[in-house]
Amino acid sequence: MGHLSVFNFITLNGYYKGLNDDISWHRHGQEESEFASNAASTESVLMFGRVTYEMMMRYWPTEQAKQSVPAVAEGMNNSKKIVFSRTLKKATWNNSQLVSDNIEAFVQKLKQGDKNITILGSGSIVTQLADKGLIDSYQFMLDPVALGDGTPAFKGMARMLDLTLTSVKNFKSGVVLLNYVPLVGKRDGRPAGS
Template sequence: MGTLSTFNFLTLNGFYKDAANDVSWHRHGGEESGFASDQMEGRKSILVFGRVTYEQMASWWSSPAALEAMPDVTKGMNESSKIVFSTTLESADWENTTLIKGDLIEEIKNLKADPDVQMTILGSGSLVAQLAEAGLIDHYGIMIDPVALGDGKPLFSGMKTTLDLQLVDTRTFKSGVVLLNYVPLNVHA
């Protein structure tokens, strides 16, 4: 069976992006950049996005500014295989991207049937909530930033079940950002 992981930044009050879909509040200093570069090195995981996150990521990571700011991560992001789930996009032009318009849950189940498939959802709160509720996420990586926003979008918005997680690892960065790694215990209806 393949694996599906998530990786998201969260504020102290549980938002993965602000009300305008911005994540510039995330503290991404030298230590965090090094961590991101290490994560991209040798990456074989397929990156998974919803439409909104895909459009933001494609715009940033294909820009000269991204290449200048974070060359190793930019190279890794551009070279990685990517899937975007959308019923409204007509095409996905970011290199190495496949557009899937089918049923999210069924498509992920089909992809996970291959034991060699490793996928990581970046951002994409709607996908995370739907796939968490379906019990299809195997690992949750969450970076908590020491910031609270007045308004934003909660990561698990729309879930109708309870998701029990077990903490398996932590890492604290000098900036005050804390990385929490969880695996699911179970999902309750």
């Protein structure tokens, strides 16, 4: 069975991006780069919403990305990528598949396979799938910064998501990696957000 995880960096006040999709506030030093390189070496299907997909597609195939963080660039470019969008007409980045509707059914079917699946960024996709109880784990790189405004990591959630902390990793930059899994509800055995 496939494992669906979320990887995002967030601010102290819960934003995963600032105004105008700004992510320049994220502290990405040597340790964080090594962590990202190790994570990119695992074979995982990557999922995105349109905005995140287009942002990633503009950067990872470039020579700058290949020279700055070659292992991450190689992993990003070679991985199977799924982009959820009703407005995008074509997914042109290498190994990409466009899914326009029935996100929940598509993800349920994908999880029946043996591949691990990782959602990067893509707050609206995270929110939709968290509401349905389809996400198995969450990784957040918590930056020691607060923004005046931005987009919350779980904007528009319809239900409470109750998580339990499974591990913590501290980086010298002050960034903290927090790993969570959904807390199983006591009444029906389903994740608390489902």
